[in-house]
Amino acid sequence: MAPVLTRPQDQRIQSIRDHLGRTDQHLTADHHGNRAEMTRAVSRAFRAYGSSRGFDPGLVYLPAAEMSGVSGKVHMRPGEHAATTAHLRDVIAGSSVWPRERASWQLHLTHNSIRSGDVAAGGQLTDTFATITELASARLQRRLADVITLVHPYSTVPEVRELLGLWASS
Numbered sequence: 001m002a003p004v005l006t007r008p009q010d011q012r013i014q015s016i017r018d019h020l021g022r023t024d025q026h027l028t029a030d031h032h033g034n035r036a037e038m039t040r041a042v043s044r045a046f047r048a049y050g051s052s053r054g055f056d057p058g059l060v061y062l063p064a065a066e067m068s069g070v071s072g073k074v075h076m077r078p079g080e081h082a083a084t085t086a087h088l089r090d091v092i093a094g095s096s097v098w099p100r101e102r103a104s105w106q107l108h109l110t111h112n113s114i115r116s117g118d119v120a121a122g123g124q125l126t127d128t129f130a131t132i133t134e135l136a137s138a139r140l141q142r143r144l145a146d147v148i149t150l151v152h153p154y155s156t157v158p159e160v161r162e163l164l165g166l167w168a169s170s
């Protein structure tokens with residue numbers, strides 16, 4: 001059983017999680033999801049996040065960049081590539097002090113670009129390839145390998161060829 005949240009800031013964070021969780025569950029049931037409902041849920045989550053009721057920065061820490069990242073992932077599932085890209089670029093710009101998280105968001109952005117048909121954007125990892133491969137994270141290495149598998153059939157695209165060259169030399 002989930003703990004009862006009594007502090008206003010805990011309730012606010014749980015409200016955000018609930019809104020995004022319901023959206024994620026709905027989209028899991030129907031891969032394309034109800035885009036209008038998804039948009040409303042993300043909007044409610046941002047309103048809850050931005051609310052000053054119960055705000056206590058000493059007790060609650062959820063960076064705005066993380067909120068953008070979660071929203072980007074919610075938009076990614078039904079194929080809202082433009083919204084996903086906007087949110088993920090926000091989180092990448094705001095997460096430079098957390099290299100592991102930033103690398104994860106960069107991989108999400110690359111995967112989103114590939115899914116949207118922009119295979120050349122798979123080459124966007126060339127700038128951060130060394131950082132990603134140096135991080136001691138099996139999860140990130142596996143996700144990088146997944147991106148390589150996705151772009152491999154498009155090895156004639158110059159950006160992809162460069163990324164595959166980095167992968168082969170690592």
